[in-house]
Amino acid sequence: MSSSYFDIDDLPGPSNRRSTNREVYISAHDSGYGASVCSEEEPDRPTLVSNNTMPLPLIPGSMLSSAIEDTAQRQFQYQIQQLHYNENRAALGRSITTVMNILKGLQTVNREWPAQYPAFTSVNGPVNSSDMSDRPSQLRRAATDLSLQSSNQDKPTVVSSSPSSESPRLMSSQLSHEFNVLKIDLKLGATSPAELVRSLEKSAISSLLDGKISQALKHLLSLRERIEDTSSKVLVTGDLNAGKSTFCNALLRRDLLPEDQQPCTNVFCEVLDAHINNGVEEVHAIPHGATYNRQDERTYDIFPLSELDRLAASPEIYMLLKIYIEDKRPPEQSLLRNGVVDIALIDAPGLNMDSMQTTAVFARQEEIDVVVFVVSAENHFTLSAKEFIWNAAHEKAFIFIVVNRFDNIRDKSRCSRLILEQVAKLSPRTYSHSDDLVHFVSSNKVPKRDPPDDHDGDDNGDYGDEGANNNDDGVVDFENLERCLRNFVLEKRAISKLAPAKTYLLNVLGDLEALASYNEQVSQNEVQRLTAELAHITPAYEVTLRNSLKISEEVDGNIEKLVTSVYDHTRYKLEHVIAEIGTKRYVEYPGIFSIYSYAADTRDAMLHSIQQSVVECEEFARKKTTGGFTVLKNLGSQHFQGTAYYTEKIFNNSLMFSRRRDLLARGSVSAPIEFSDYIDLHQREKISGLGMTITLATAASTGAVGLPSTVARGLVSATSIIGLRNLRKWIVPALGLAFLCGAVYIISDIPNVVPRKLAKKLKQELENVDYVHSNSERISGECRTVLKYPAEDLRSAFQQLLDEQATQKNERTKQMSHAEESLKYFSGLYNDSKNNWQMISDLDLEAVIAEGTAVV
Numbered sequence: 126m127s128s129s130y131f132d133i134d135d136l137p138g139p140s141n142r143r144s145t146n147r148e149v150y151i152s153a154h155d156s157g158y159g160a161s162v163c164s165e166e167e168p169d170r171p172t173l174v175s176n177n178t179m180p181l182p183l184i185p186g187s188m189l190s191s192a193i194e195d196t197a198q199r200q201f202q203y204q205i206q207q208l209h210y211n212e213n214r215a216a217l218g219r220s221i222t223t224v225m226n227i228l229k230g231l232q233t234v235n236r237e238w239p240a241q242y243p244a245f246t247s248v249n250g251p252v253n254s255s256d257m258s259d260r261p262s263q264l265r266r267a268a269t270d271l272s273l274q275s276s277n278q279d280k281p282t283v284v285s286s287s288p289s290s291e292s293p294r295l296m297s298s299q300l301s302h303e304f305n306v307l308k309i310d311l312k313l314g315a316t317s318p319a320e321l322v323r324s325l326e327k328s329a330i331s332s333l334l335d336g337k338i339s340q341a342l343k344h345l346l347s348l349r350e351r352i353e354d355t356s357s358k359v360l361v362t363g364d365l366n367a368g369k370s371t372f373c374n375a376l377l378r379r380d381l382l383p384e385d386q387q388p389c390t391n392v393f394c395e396v397l398d399a400h401i402n403n404g405v406e407e408v409h410a411i412p413h414g415a416t417y418n419r420q421d422e423r424t425y426d427i428f429p430l431s432e433l434d435r436l437a438a439s440p441e442i443y444m445l446l447k448i449y450i451e452d453k454r455p456p457e458q459s460l461l462r463n464g465v466v467d468i469a470l471i472d473a474p475g476l477n478m479d480s481m482q483t484t485a486v487f488a489r490q491e492e493i494d495v496v497v498f499v500v501s502a503e504n505h506f507t508l509s510a511k512e513f514i515w516n517a518a519h520e521k522a523f524i525f526i527v528v529n530r531f532d533n534i535r536d537k538s539r540c541s542r543l544i545l546e547q548v549a550k551l552s553p554r555t556y557s558h559s560d561d562l563v564h565f566v567s568s569n570k571v572p573k574r575d576p577p578d579d580h581d582g583d584d585n586g587d588y589g590d591e592g593a594n595n596n597d598d599g600v601v602d603f604e605n606l607e608r609c610l611r612n613f614v615l616e617k618r619a620i621s622k623l624a625p626a627k628t629y630l631l632n633v634l635g636d637l638e639a640l641a642s643y644n645e646q647v648s649q650n651e652v653q654r655l656t657a658e659l660a661h662i663t664p665a666y667e668v669t670l671r672n673s674l675k676i677s678e679e680v681d682g683n684i685e686k687l688v689t690s691v692y693d694h695t696r697y698k699l700e701h702v703i704a705e706i707g708t709k710r711y712v713e714y715p716g717i718f719s720i721y722s723y724a725a726d727t728r729d730a731m732l733h734s735i736q737q738s739v740v741e742c743e744e745f746a747r748k749k750t751t752g753g754f755t756v757l758k759n760l761g762s763q764h765f766q767g768t769a770y771y772t773e774k775i776f777n778n779s780l781m782f783s784r785r786r787d788l789l790a791r792g793s794v795s796a797p798i799e800f801s802d803y804i805d806l807h808q809r810e811k812i813s814g815l816g817m818t819i820t821l822a823t824a825a826s827t828g829a830v831g832l833p834s835t836v837a838r839g840l841v842s843a844t845s846i847i848g849l850r851n852l853r854k855w856i857v858p859a860l861g862l863a864f865l866c867g868a869v870y871i872i873s874d875i876p877n878v879v880p881r882k883l884a885k886k887l888k889q890e891l892e893n894v895d896y897v898h899s900n901s902e903r904i905s906g907e908c909r910t911v912l913k914y915p916a917e918d919l920r921s922a923f924q925q926l927l928d929e930q931a932t933q934k935n936e937r938t939k940q941m942s943h944a945e946e947s948l949k950y951f952s953g954l955y956n957d958s959k960n961n962w963q964m965i966s967d968l969d970l971e972a973v974i975a976e977g978t979a980v981v
């Protein structure tokens with residue numbers, strides 16, 4: 126019948142394979158409410174619903190009887206709803222995985238390269254379950270507000286001051302409130318947020334953000350668990366004796382929960398389908414403090430259903446009774462096992478001062494999808510009822526209200542008017558949908574049947590016709606209530622289960638988008654700043670490098686030039702002065718009796734003249750060095766004026782040549798006076814006469830032949846003049862005279878011989894020690910040594926500057942690479958967050974069946 130419109134086999138339902146698998150899974154893993162059938166890997170399904178309304182195919186009624194047609198139509202609509210729910214659930218499941226991956230990526234990046242925490246105003250602020258304009262800082266629990274999903278889709282606008290390296294990483298706590306999930310709480314003690322921000326290190330903010338991300342990851346995991354949970358819980362609460370248990374029994378078409386005119390339900394009773402408990406009907410009584418695990422019998426006590434009355438009245442031992450019952454009614458009639466969702470019905474103790482708090486806490490639990498409030502038509506709303514509805518309406522927005530014991534009311538229209546007026550005040554939203562949400566019934570009038578075991582095999586138990594066409598006892602009204610409740614549960618389940626995930630995802634993605642946008646901007650600014658700085662630093666570094674090389678060469682060249690000139694000058698001067706010694710008489714000749722002092726004084730005068738010249742050379746070198754130092758100092762000032770790289774030094778040139786002194790000054794050249802210094806036998810021209818005389822005399826006396834030609838020639842000439850005989854006669858007197866003349870000559874020549882001989886000796890001695898070169902080397906070397914210091918200072922200044930510039934350049938280059946990576950990452954994060962935000966925002970959790978068929 127319906128296959129021409131939709132393939133029913135593909136839909137989840139009790140008869141298909143998915144349901145069987147789920148049951149197997151549940152029996153193995155659940156803790157009472159069922160478990161997941163949704164996984165990340167669940168393949169995409171075609172989207173059937175994209176708007177708030179979805180036209181349904183009409184099933185031709187002519188082919189079926191009206192009753193069958195209604196049932197089929199209803200079942201079909203449930204399945205469509207379920208399909209839509211599953212699509213949204215799968216989409217949210219995938220989005221949770223995506224967002225978790227995004228968050229993990231951000232966590233890694235943040236640990237390596239702390240993310241900037243912005244001061245921003247987010248236009249696309251946190252999505253809240255009740256009011257977009259009133260954004261609480263904390264995520265609210267499950268909401269049933271139909272208007273909650275209207276969302277601002279604008280991108281968050283970052284209106285921060287342009288970030289710079291100096292800008293605080295956390296601008297202000299006030300602005301950080303714009304973050305929702307990733308908001309860093311700075312309320313620590315008495316310290317003001319501003320002070321705290323100042324005191325926070327990059328790493329501190331990074332680790333705070335890291336903590337927030339970890340929390341978000343944990344919360345996303347629990348949200349995933351929640352959306353994968355297929356069960357739905359309906360909490361039935363109300364005043365004492367309002368008929369809550371009777372109402373639950375009527376829904377179950379079974380006398381299960383204890384009913385009494387006296388308050389008798391003192392323990393929360395949760396009724397579940399027995400198929401969850403392997404089809405066994407029994408009570409699992411959970412003692413106070415225990416955490417229920419159906420698989421672990423140590424966490425509860427097992428009782429038969431017949432013990433319920435006693436157990437429900439034993440609040441001192443048990444806090445919760447899990448009641449597993451088998452409902453054999455067909456899915457379209459059964460509430461617990463309706464073929465779409467596992468519903469658990471919770472009968473709460475009547476509201477009084479003792480239980481109020483507990484029930485309120487219970488109602489606030491996230492897994493409570495629907496709150497059904499039972500009010501006695503006779504008593505209307507008591508104070509505690511009003512307080513409860515007021516609070517619950519705030520949380521759940523819509524409350525399903527059952528006005529029970531309506532049979533006891535005579536003026537029914539007045540009663541309903543008065544009660545609706547009260548509902549309008551307590552929960553305007555519920556009132557606005559009062560046709561669907563406020564029901565006037567008499568629960569005790571609903572016919573029930575015996576439990577399956579007590580019935581003779583009619584397991585299909587057809588309850589469908591009971592009360593049909595007979596509203597005398599209000600059965601039709603109750604059936605209408607049932608349909609509305611079932612529809613409400615299914616509808617609200619989508620909201621209560623999926624909306625928190627959607628809301629949270631939107632808030633996380635909104636935060637991520639804002640964070641990414643801010644960091645993208647920061648990175649962009651960083652890239653620009655670094656580009657500008659590198660554009661300045663790189664040429665500056667190259668100029669310094671060029672200057673450094675040029676000046677280093679120049680300084681070395683100048684020093685070498687100066688050293689060479691000093692060397693040459695010293696060499697020239699010394700050679701000149703040394704060449705000069707011996708050519709003049711340095712001291713007055715004091716006479717033959719003071720020839721030693723004459724010689725010593727002459728030697729000292731000679732040495733002094735040389736030394737004097739050395740001093741002059743040193744003075745010359747000093748002046749030259751001072752000039753060279755000034756040049757270097759000027760170069761230093763020229764390049765490093767006012768910087769810390771170069772400090773001007775004062776040059777004290779008087780300290781030059783004080784350590785390594787001249788050889789003469791050190792006494793290395795002593796030139797001791799010797800006897801030979803007085804006689805110069807090598808002066809031939811002056812003693813030639815004496816020599817000839819001696820020769821002749823010697824030759825004549827010895828008759829020597831074969832004499833050398835000179836002697837022979839003198840002998841011949843002397844013999845020819847005075848004759849040989851006379852020669853022999855005069856030889857002795859001649860010799861005496863000659864000696865005398867020689868002695869006179871030698872003595873008279875001492876004043877000349879001494880300087881000459883001493884000069885010669887000194888020169889020889891000086892030559893032996895390589896005096897001129899070593900002195901020139903010493904003096905010029907001292908210049909080099911002295912100038913080496915300012916030259917080194919200059920070079921070191923350049924090196925420091927170069928090092929600093931190179932460090933800056935390297936740092937900036939490294940920062941640039943980080944900033945570029947960061948820019949790329951945050952641009953990607955921004956796009957991912959934005960796209961995912963949009964995709965999730967487009968999920969319409971409330972798409973309901975076309976108007977008119979929304980409530981079946």
Ligand SMILES: Nc1nc2c(ncn2[C@@H]2O[C@H](COP(=O)(O)OP(=O)(O)OP(=O)(O)O)[C@@H](O)[C@H]2O)c(=O)[nH]1
Nearest residue numbers: 366367368369370371385388389390475530567568
């Ligand atoms: N006339 C009439 N009596 C009802 C109706 N529903 C319940 N009662 C009676 O009201 C009394 C209280 O019903 P319960 O279901 O025990 O009320 P309750 O709210 O569960 O009570 P506690 O949970 O113990 O506070 C019982 O005697 C019921 O028979 C109704 O619709 N009409």
